[in-house]
């Protein structure tokens with residue numbers, strides 16, 4: 001089925017009437033000329049439309065930052081008198097009206113020509129989604145990828161829905177103390193002040209489903225948030241019928257004890273299927289993005305059995321609809337549960353799919369008969385899917401080795417785990433100055449042709465000076481951001497006045513700017529940056545070639561080693577030069593990420609090979625003309641061509657300490673002898689032409705290959721199998 005272009009966009013999906021009501025309510029807060037803002041506020045498409053952010057920022061720039069760019073809260077919190085004043089601003093009204101027109105036009109495009117439809121969508125399940133900084137239901141890379149997939153699906157008009165949990169307290173917020181040690185705190189989200197609305201049934205009551213956990217029914221309600229054409233449905237156990245413990249199930253992302261997490265994942269896997277059914281959707285594909293939602297195929301099978309199939313047929317039918325993506329070769333990402341934990345959390349649920357608890361646990365084991373093996377979602381996902389994939393070429397190789405024991409009769413090369421390399425959503429991650437530059441040179445509508453290398457060939461026609469100008473602008477803006485944040489962070493850490501002033505006068509617009517931002521997991525090797533103290537000091541003292549370094553990242557609250565890891569860098573604060581040029585920013589999030597990938601000249605990533613499944617922040621940097629200096633692991637192992645950045649050996653040494661020493665030396669050699677000299681090698685016109693040549697090479701090679709457009713096209717063609725031609 002394809003939508004007629006004039007189908008009212010909102011009436012086809014569950015919760016549409018609820019969104020309409022929320023928009024109508026918010027409209028009541030607004031003077032009539034500002035009415036378009038209410039509708040814009042309830043659809044995150046504004047956030048990736050050029051100029052979208054400016055429309056709200058313009059209303060009240062300070063408050064816009066205070067409410068973390070949340071348009072619903074902004075409108076609720078602005079004074080009536082301020083709104084009245086804004087209602088007289090003809091430029092603002094014209095901007096808002098034009099923005100809403102663009103959004104409406106986007107919604108009335110016909111859907112992608114494929115077999116999925118609003119009633120039979122692709123259902124994309126993930127424990128976290130990073131859609132926007134105002135919606136704190138994400139921790140890091142997995143969520144950013146999932147958010148980018150929703151946005152890209154919207155851009156491609158692919159009928160897809162996202163499903164996850166509404167964590168009332170989100171992920172933790174981070175504060176580093178004076179020593180650089182991480183502290184965590186949580187802030188409760190008020191769902192009435194984000195662009196979310198409860199889905200109601202025809203009686204006008206919140207639609208709920210029951211999910212059996214610990215042999216009790218947890219009652220779950222469903223929120224809807226619009227990410228362009230794609231609705232994101234979020235399950236929420238915070239209802240009066242539930243006990244405090246059950247209500248807590250959807251409280252925090254990735255924390256709590258093991259069985260609480262398993263309960264959360266059961267809610268996600270089983271509850272999501274039930275929620276979709278209650279909303280009248282029968283997904284053509286269920287895409288399980290990382291293991292957390294791994295129980296979903298069992299619920300699919302249970303339904304088939306309830307409708308009369310025998311277990312064997314039901315499992316085959318379920319498998320035929322499931323796609324599974326594994327995202328990590330690291331142990332902690334493949335969490336295991338004892339049989340007793342599974343038995344406790346799932347209660348009598350396994351019987352409903354015709355299994356006893358031991359048989360169910362066997363599905364989550366690599367060697368089913370080994371009683372000591374835990375239950376892990378990844379083997380379950382691989383066994384219960386028709387298509388499984390890793391997220392980069394190298395990760396594919398590693399995953400096939402890692403899970404080969406699941407297929408004892410197959411050689412490693414033929415283990416049925418494919419790879420679809422991650423990509424990033426260009427309209428989200430490309431900063432406005434770069435976007436307008438490419439809009440001028442790559443031709444009308446280039447962004448819709450972003451996966452075609454030919455689109456990017458015109459990068460060669462951009463005059464070096466113009467590209468360099470954009471880099472200077474981005475670096476200057478970022479230096480301002482780093483300065484402001486560093487001052488605020490240092491004041492909050494009770495640092496000395498000298499240290500605060502060093503930041504206030506530090507970070508300049510011209511120095512080579514290095515960025516390092518990622519989860520503070522040990523394998524990301526933040527400590528390598530401080531393994532050669534004398535070389536750091538020498539480089540800091542070289543006034544011919546100054547550099548500045550900005551870092552950010554969160555450690556899991558239970559990872560003590562990770563929580564201490566920023567202390568290595570904090571050790572340099574005693575040096576005056578370091579204090580004004582090196583900064584670790586608190587609370588890495590989408591906003592810090594956006595600023596960093598736009599402003600940094602060089603993006604550093606030093607994972608211990610082969611543990612970086614993909615990595616995506618380097619792709620974002622590349623889109624903005626940043627150059628990657630990275631270990632040849634994850635995506636960079638397939639992206640680096642010798643001319644589009646710098647690559648450090650990605651081979652695996654037997655002794656990690658030897659590897660670290662060698663890799664740290666290689667990193668500093670590259671920085672000192674290649675990166676710094678090239679950046680400061682200027683022609684008479686002040687432009688570093690060889691540096692710019694690298695940027696162009698990076699844009700041309702990385703732009704098409706690591707866009708979310710290419711990634712989602714791959715999923716549609718190879719994993720979802722929805723196009724007519726794919727099925728012939």
Ligand SMILES: *Cc1c(COP(=O)(O)O)cnc(C)c1O
Nearest residue numbers: 140141518589590593615616617
């Ligand atoms: C892109 C992004 C990530 C993932 O980056 P990696 O390269 O995978 O470490 C994590 N957090 C934020 C805020 C991001 O924007």
